[in-house]
Amino acid sequence: MNSGWIQLASRLARGLLHKSMELLAPAPAECLVCSKPKRAGRNRDGLLPYGYPELPLLAASLCSSCLKAIPWMRRIVCPVCGRGVHCDDCSRRSERAFMINRSAVAYNPAMREWLALYKYRGQERLAPMLGEMLLPACWLLMRQMGGKGWDFVTYVPISEERAMERGFNQAEEIAGHIAGKLGLKVVRTLKRTRHAGKMSFKTRRERISEAKTLFKMDEQSSRYIRQMAMERGREIRILLVDDIYTTGSTAEACAYAIQEGSGGAAAIYVATWARS
Amino acid sequence: MKGNVYLLLRQGGWEARATIAPEVDEAYWFGRTAAKQEEDCPSRQGRREESCGGDAVEAWLYKEELPWGQACLAADLWNSQQRGAAGRAGPGRQHPFQRLARLVAELQELDGRRQSPGIAREARQQLACRWGERSRGAAVSEETAGLAQLAAGLLQGRALLGCEARDLLVGAAGPGAGSSWSGALQLLSLLGQARLAGAVAAGDGGRRAAGELRCRRCGSGGVCLRRTRCYACGRMCAYCEACLMMGRSRECELFVTGVYTPSDAVGKLFCDQARMGRSHNISTGKAWGLSPAQEAAAAQALHFIELKLQQRSVMDASGVVSTNGEQPQPCPDRDFSHDQQQTVPVRHLGQDQLLKTSTRSSLKQHLQPHSLISRFTQKLFSSLLPNREEWAHYFLLWAVTGAGKTEMIFPLVETVLARGGRVLIASPRRDVVIELDPRLRKAFPEASVVTLYGGSEQRWERGSITLSTTHQLFRFHQAFDLVVIDELDAFPYHGDPMLHYAAGKCGLPGGPTVLLSATPPREMQAAAKSGRLAHARVPVRFHRHPLPVPRLVASPPVAVMLAGRKAPPVLLKALRESIQRGAQCFVFVQRISQTEGMAALLAKALPCRHVAATSSQDPERAEKVKRFRACDIRVLVTTTILERGVTIPRSDVYILDADGRLFDEASLVQMAGRAGRSADDPFGRVAFFAKERNESQLRAVRHIAGMNKAARRQGYLR
Ligand SMILES: [Zn+2]
Ligand SMILES: [Zn+2]
Ligand SMILES: [Zn+2]
Ligand SMILES: [Zn+2]
Numbered sequence: 001m002n003s004g005w006i007q008l009a010s011r012l013a014r015g016l017l018h019k020s021m022e023l024l025a026p027a028p029a030e031c032l033v034c035s036k037p038k039r040a041g042r043n044r045d046g047l048l049p050y051g052y053p054e055l056p057l058l059a060a061s062l063c064s065s066c067l068k069a070i071p072w073m074r075r076i077v078c079p080v081c082g083r084g085v086h087c088d089d090c091s092r093r094s095e096r097a098f099m100i101n102r103s104a105v106a107y108n109p110a111m112r113e114w115l116a117l118y119k120y121r122g123q124e125r126l127a128p129m130l131g132e133m134l135l136p137a138c139w140l141l142m143r144q145m146g147g148k149g150w151d152f153v154t155y156v157p158i159s160e161e162r163a164m165e166r167g168f169n170q171a172e173e174i175a176g177h178i179a180g181k182l183g184l185k186v187v188r189t190l191k192r193t194r195h196a197g198k199m200s201f202k203t204r205r206e207r208i209s210e211a212k213t214l215f216k217m218d219e220q221s222s223r224y225i226r227q228m229a230m231e232r233g234r235e236i237r238i239l240l241v242d243d244i245y246t247t248g249s250t251a252e253a254c255a256y257a258i259q260e261g262s263g264g265a266a267a268i269y270v271a272t273w274a275r276s
Numbered sequence: 277m278k279g280n281v282y283l284l285l286r287q288g289g290w291e292a293r294a295t296i297a298p299e300v301d302e303a304y305w306f307g308r309t310a311a312k313q314e315e316d317c318p319s320r321q322g323r324r325e326e327s328c329g330g331d332a333v334e335a336w337l338y339k340e341e342l343p344w345g346q347a348c349l350a351a352d353l354w355n356s357q358q359r360g361a362a363g364r365a366g367p368g369r370q371h372p373f374q375r376l377a378r379l380v381a382e383l384q385e386l387d388g389r390r391q392s393p394g395i396a397r398e399a400r401q402q403l404a405c406r407w408g409e410r411s412r413g414a415a416v417s418e419e420t421a422g423l424a425q426l427a428a429g430l431l432q433g434r435a436l437l438g439c440e441a442r443d444l445l446v447g448a449a450g451p452g453a454g455s456s457w458s459g460a461l462q463l464l465s466l467l468g469q470a471r472l473a474g475a476v477a478a479g480d481g482g483r484r485a486a487g488e489l490r491c492r493r494c495g496s497g498g499v500c501l502r503r504t505r506c507y508a509c510g511r512m513c514a515y516c517e518a519c520l521m522m523g524r525s526r527e528c529e530l531f532v533t534g535v536y537t538p539s540d541a542v543g544k545l546f547c548d549q550a551r552m553g554r555s556h557n558i559s560t561g562k563a564w565g566l567s568p569a570q571e572a573a574a575a576q577a578l579h580f581i582e583l584k585l586q587q588r589s590v591m592d593a594s595g596v597v598s599t600n601g602e603q604p605q606p607c608p609d610r611d612f613s614h615d616q617q618q619t620v621p622v623r624h625l626g627q628d629q630l631l632k633t634s635t636r637s638s639l640k641q642h643l644q645p646h647s648l649i650s651r652f653t654q655k656l657f658s659s660l661l662p663n664r665e666e667w668a669h670y671f672l673l674w675a676v677t678g679a680g681k682t683e684m685i686f687p688l689v690e691t692v693l694a695r696g697g698r699v700l701i702a703s704p705r706r707d708v709v710i711e712l713d714p715r716l717r718k719a720f721p722e723a724s725v726v727t728l729y730g731g732s733e734q735r736w737e738r739g740s741i742t743l744s745t746t747h748q749l750f751r752f753h754q755a756f757d758l759v760v761i762d763e764l765d766a767f768p769y770h771g772d773p774m775l776h777y778a779a780g781k782c783g784l785p786g787g788p789t790v791l792l793s794a795t796p797p798r799e800m801q802a803a804a805k806s807g808r809l810a811h812a813r814v815p816v817r818f819h820r821h822p823l824p825v826p827r828l829v830a831s832p833p834v835a836v837m838l839a840g841r842k843a844p845p846v847l848l849k850a851l852r853e854s855i856q857r858g859a860q861c862f863v864f865v866q867r868i869s870q871t872e873g874m875a876a877l878l879a880k881a882l883p884c885r886h887v888a889a890t891s892s893q894d895p896e897r898a899e900k901v902k903r904f905r906a907c908d909i910r911v912l913v914t915t916t917i918l919e920r921g922v923t924i925p926r927s928d929v930y931i932l933d934a935d936g937r938l939f940d941e942a943s944l945v946q947m948a949g950r951a952g953r954s955a956d957d958p959f960g961r962v963a964f965f966a967k968e969r970n971e972s973q974l975r976a977v978r979h980i981a982g983m984n985k986a987a988r989r990q991g992y993l994r
Contacts, residue, residue, distance in 0.1 A: 122515065122524040124504045163507035167515075167526065 031063035032126060033114055038063045057132045071106040072136065073275055081248055082140070083275060089247050097255035098268040100144060101245050102137040103275035111274050115243060119170045127170075130273055131177025137271050138182060138239070148237060150269065151228060153179040154189045156242040156254050157215065174273060175241035184239070189221040190257055214253045217261030225258075229265035236266045245272035277438050277508065277530045279347035281380070282337040282407075283354075283372050290372045292354035294347040296472060296530065297462035298337055299414065304466045305332035306411035335407040336373045338380060343509030344438075345474035345527035346387075350380050352478075373404055387511045416463060423453055423460035428469045431534025432738065433698075433755020435493060435781075437475055437523050438530030440751075444736055461532060468535065475531040476501060476514050491516035492531045493750050495777030518774055522750060533753040538784060539696040540589075564686045564719075567820060569992045573673060573812035574684045577790055580671045580810050581688055581758060584788035585697075591786060667809045670789050674804065675814035676823060676983050677794045677949025678923075682712065684814070685760050686719050688790060693723055693740055697757030700782060704746045704766050704775070706730070707921060712743055749778035759783040760790045765797050765942055766920060794949060795942035795979075816987035820994040821958035823980050824951045826931075826944070828973060831965040834865050834933050838873045847930065847965060848881050851911060854928040854961060855884055860904060861911045862929045864947050866936040868893055868915055874932070875913040886910040892917045919946040925954035934964035934973050944976035 031038050059067070076082050080090040082102040105111050118126040142149060155175035163169060172186075179186045193216050229236050240254055255268040280298045283290050284305065295301045342350065354376055427445055436444065441461065445453045453460075464470040476491050490497040496518035506513035509528035516525040525531070566574060675681050689699050701716070703709050706729045713727045726739035728748040742756070761779055783789055796804070803809035817823065831844045854861050865874055868891040875889035888909045890900045901922055903909045912918075916938065929951045934944065944964070951960025964973050987993050 121520055123517070123520055124515070125502060125517065165508075167506045167508045167513070167524070168504060169507065 031066055032061040032129060033066045033117065034063060036063050036065075055132055055135060057129055061129045069110050070133070071108050071111065073103050073106055076102075076140075081245060081275070082137075093248075093252075096252060097259045098240065098251055098270050100141070101248065101251060101270035101272060101275075102140045102144075103245055103272045104133045104137045105274050107244060107274040107276035115170075115274065119166070119243065122167065124168060124173070127173040128177050131174045132181065134174060134178045134241070134271055134273055135181055138178060141239070141269050141271060145237070145269065149182070150184055150237045150239040151232075152187045152236075153182070153184050153239045153241060154187050154258075156240065156250055157188070157190050157192045159192045159194065171242045174243060178239075178241060178271070182239075187221065187224070189217055189225075189238075189261075190215045190254055191218060212253055212256050214250075215257040217257050222261040222263075225262040225265055229262070236262070238266050238268050240268050240270045241272070242270070243273045244276055245270070245274070246276045277344040277528050278341040279344040280337060280339070280341060281347050281350050281354075281376065282335050283376055284335045285333045286331045290358060292351040292358070292376060294344075294351040294472070295462055296344065297459040300416055300420065300459045300462040301466065302335075302337075302407050302411050303414040303416045304463065305335060306407050307414035307416070333408075336376075337405040337407060338373075338376055339403050339405050340380075342380065343511055343513070343528040344530055345477055345509070345513070346380075346383055346511075348472075348474045348477060350376070350383060353383075354379055377403060416459070417456070419452070420456045420459040420463060423449055423456050424463040424467075424469075427457075427460050428464055428467075428534070430736070430738075431464070431470055431532060433536035433752055433782075434532070434534045435751055435753035436532050436534075437493070437525060438532065440523060441530070441532045447736070461530075464534075470535060471533045473531045473533075474527055475525040475529040476516055476527045477531075489514055489527075491519060491525050493522070493525045494519035494774045496774055519750060536698075536755050536784070538698075538757055564683055566683055566687075567680070567816075567818050567992075569814050569816045569820075569987070569990070570680055570684050570818065573675065573814045574687050576810075576812040577671055577673055577684070577688055578691060581691065581788045581790070584669060584786070585692075585695075585757065588784065588786040667803055669783075669786060670791060670809055672791045672793065672796060672800060672804050672809055672811035673814070674796055674811055675792065675794060676817060677946065678817040678819075678823075678953045679794070679814040680818040681762065681792050682715060683818075685790070685792070688758065688760065689716075689720065689741065692758045693720065696740075698740055698742070698755065699758045699760070700742045700744065700749075700752070700756040701760045701762065702744045702746050702749055702779060702782075703762040705763065705921065706745050708762060709743050709745050716741055716743065746775045746779060749775070749782045752778075752782040754781065754784050756783050757787055758790070759787070760792065762792045763920065764791050765793050765795050795945050797942075813983075813986065815983040815990070816992040817953075817958070819955035819958050820992060821952065821955075822984040822987060822993060824948065824960050824962045825980050825984070826948050826962040826964050826973075826977055828934075828969055828977070829963050829965050831932070831967065833967055834870050834874060837877065837932075838870065841877065843877050843881050844965075847932075848878075850928075850930060850961070850963060851878065851882060855882070855910055858926060859957070859960065860907065860909075860924045860927040862918065862924075862927060862947070862950050863911060863913045864919070864929070864931045864939075865913060865915060866933050866938045871913045871915065875911075878911055878913065882911065884910050887913070889913040890918070891915050916943050916947070919943050919950075922950065923953050924950070926957040926960070927951055927953070928961040930963050930965060932965045935966035935968045935970045939972060941972050941975040941979060944972060945979050948976065948980060 029037055073082060073084060075084045077085055078087045078090050080096070080100055081087060082100065083090075084106070107115075114126070114130075117123045118130060153175050155169070155171040158166070158169045158171070172188075175186050193214060225236050225238075238258065240251065240258075242250060242254075245251060251270045251272070255270070258266055258268055277296065279294050279296045281292055281294050282298065282301065283292050286305075293301070357375065357379070358372075423445060426449055427441075430444055430448055431441065434441075442454070442457045445457045445460065461470060461472060465472045473492060475493060476489055478489055488497055489501055491501065494516060496516055500516060500518040501514045502517055503512045503514045505511075506526065506528060511528075513527045515527070519525055564574075673681065673684060675684065685701065689701075692699050701712065703712070709727060709729050713725065716723075717725050720741060723741050724737075724739035725741045725743065726734045726737045728734060728742065728744040730745070730747065732748075746761070759779070759782060764779075779789075791800075793800075800809065804811040829846055829850075831846055837843055851861055851863075863874065863878070865871060871889035871891050875887050879885065879887040886909050888900050888903070888911070890897045890912065891914060894900065897917075900909060900912065901918070904912045904922075905924055927950055929948055931939065931944065931947055933939070939947075948962045951962045952958045953960070964976075966973065984993075
């Protein structure tokens with residue numbers, strides 16, 4: 001499974017990371033998630049799927065038992081959304097605005113707790129680590145793309161109301177950290193036009209059609225992408241980042257809005273922190 | 277949260293004020309309902325002063341909405357500058373508003389929001405809105421006024437984040453309050469019934485360094501604060517990581533503290549009461565069934581409390597409470613002078629110096645983002661334990677384990693309740709709080725008891741007796757006439773400056789705080805012995821038998837026992853004897869990882885099968901303690917997790933590795949205190965097993981023997 005690509009990508013990432021590592025504070029003595037004291041200098045090989053030189057921040061932030069608890073998405077059955085089991089959502093949907101999705105971890109109760117700690121409690125200290133966790137998913141995506149990288153990173157926006165309440169957009173923060181590791185820049189392309197209503201009361205079709213108008217791309221981003229496509233003479237590859245992938249309707253709606261706004265000049269790849 | 281700043285001219289001087297609802301301020305100072313509002317507020321009746329609202333001459337509102345923390349800071353800085361300038365010749369030729377505009381521009385520039393400060397005259401005209409003659413039509417809506425009245429009651433003595441206050445008001449008044457809550461809070465603040473501040477803001481005087489950011493709720497600063505980009509205010513905004521679990525406290529978040537005005541009776545009746553002297557105290561003691569030692573200590577504590585409450589009421593009457601050396605300021609809240617510190621708009625000590633020149637660089641220093649160095653690599657900020665003068669309000673009730681502390685506080689609670697006062701009893705441990713609840717309800721059937729712990733349903737209720745874990749104290753501010761803190765030396769309270777801060781601010785300023793402990797920290801013992809800290813010792817248990825004095829036994833370390841799979845004969849012999857005499861055995865070890873191994877070792881060697889192990893990480897701990905109590909388990913191997921609270925009638929205590937690093941004097945005394953608790957079996961056995969005799973063991977033995985000696989001398993022993 002470890003093709004040349006992962007090695008190349010990880011070497012690239014390592015190079016970038018070593019530079020940014022200098023800016024990092026010394027590793028905390030306590031686990032970021034459970035606050036238990038970490039044993040320093042322990043051999044923790046085998047706790048991370050890709051060996052931890054590639055994910056130094058993660059290895060430095062968590063205790064062994066928290067590291068072990070991460071349910072990495074290793075088995076991929078659905079080629080579209082990267083799920084570990086067969087999925088109806090993807091087989092039913094014939095046309096999609098995005099290419100494929102890959103997620104870092106399965107959304108189990110432990111991961112739900114981690115995300116809640118960050119997203120709802122507001123423990124923003126977790127953001128760089130969560131961003132780094134997305135790195136393996138990005139490598140997978142790159143491999144699927146045949147080694148081509150992205151032109152820039154963008155993220156799923158949250159509504160004005162949420163932003164005021166929470167103070168930050170989790171997808172934007174994660175996107176910022178992953179972009180830093182990949183050496184790309186983050187571009188804000190989308191705006192959320194309104195709150196999603198109670199989705200559960202609607203039919204599937206209603207949900208999908210309604211979601212399509214949930215996001216809008218602004219004029220400036222639209223011009224930016226068209227111009228870039230013209231200059232480079234090819235479609236623009238965009239990495240869209242979000243925290244969770246559930247049915248894929250959010251990713252679809254965002255990708256749709258980007259496609260609409262850019263006149264189909266973009267290919268959108270989705271990286272999500274967790275797959276439920 | 278966003279807010280505005282305005283300048284107000286009244287009583288011949290300008291002052292800057294921050295507001296979350298400028299329309300309420302306009303109506304309050306200039307509108308036609310100003311007088312009416314004043315009458316609406318019951319606490320202002322009879323104290324009417326012309327200055328309320330009516331004396332405002334003119335005001336200038338800075339129209340741009342600012343992040344709430346920045347609005348407060350701008351107002352504070354402007355006021356400091358103004359005061360600094362007052363001493364010199366004339367406050368300058370500039371219009372006060374122009375100085376405000378420049379200050380705001382400087383603050384914004386430091387945040388990187390603007391390239392050049394827009395001090396130009398046009399800018400001033402754009403951003404200025406004048407209140408005065410034309411504001412006569414402004415009015416506070418009925419709804420807002422009604423909600424304010426409701427809020428005044430609900431917020432008494434509370435310290436809440438803006439979102440918590442909003443939820444509280446919406447919960448009490450219905451969803452309609454969702455739009456008028458900020459107006460209501462602003463009105464309360466104008467009336468001096470609440471104070472609005474930034475949840476994370478520069479420290480306010482006292483021993484705090486000037487200009488350093490702190491979380492107002494938990495007192496944390498420095499490395500506990502983290503700056504992140506914030507959508508709510510659009511700047512790099514600091515939030516507090518230390519108290520995150522109670523909702524996020526940040527720079528642009530509102531922090532509301534409601535004023536609790538104690539009933540006049542609390543102090544006044546005490547004067548009469550004090551004249552009645554000891555006869556009253558003694559009868560109180562008898563009524564609660566106290567032993568002579570308990571009664572003597574309770575009488576001393578009672579005397580102390582009466583004195584403190586009386587002093588406080590005298591201070592209130594003369595209006596000279598000034599805890600941080602501030603000069604009373606001309607301000608609309610003047611008639612709430614008992615609480616000067618709270619109702620005067622925040623003015624930090626030291627900001628005067630900081631702003632003497634108001635150079636850009638000093639401002640910059642003031643606002644420098646904290647470095648992102650991990651808080652774990654730096655030590656926590658220095659202890660907030662009271663200093664010499666502050667001990668004046670504390671009384672230490674130093675009672676041995678099994679002395680019956682709870683009964684001793686009953687007369688103290690009674691005396692405060694009888695005068696309409698409010699009492700707080702706090703413990704660091706949740707199980708203690710839950711266990712105290714029925715006892716207090718039984719002792720004070722008339723009183724309303726509110727019990728607070730994580731997940732309790734009475735979160736927003738207010739009673740005459742509040743029982744709380746120390747963690748819940750963050751949501752109170754100067755809310756109680758009497759504060760009683762149990763087991764102040766116990767984890768997690770001991771060594772956590774955050775909890776000390778919380779406990780320190782929940783009582784009324786100058787009000788009495790009673791500390792209960794069997795093993796006070798060293799510095800507190802020293803303060804008591806030197807007479808700086810008022811205290812009473814209860815050297816004897818309620819059954820009036822001496823405390824069992826630990827035997828020191830030489831034995832190999834637990835690690836050696838486990839490695840050799842052999843328990844030393846001295847230990848086995850002692851345990852066998854205990855089992856034979858029908859006692860339950862506590863076996864304490866240092867590490868959680870040693871509990872299971874030790875239990876297996878003992879189970880193999882002892883005639884009885886009923887040996888078990890438990891620790892803080894054992895999910896079945898409660899179940900095992902229950903079985904131990906029921907004699908279903910005869911030997912329980914455990915860690916310091918059971919050093920307090922678990923009381924078994926007939927029990928012996930064996931402490932292994934007593935020379936270990938984790939067992940200090942206090943925990944050895946506490947563990948030893950598990951033995952001989954009941955009157956049926958007052959002579960339990962206690963032994964320290966260790967390779968070496970160290971200072972902690974000897975101190976613990978001396979501590980226990982000293983208490984017995986004192987008890988004998990005072991004739992308390994049976
Ligand atoms: Zn952990
Ligand atoms: Zn799929
Ligand atoms: Zn903010
Ligand atoms: Zn805090």
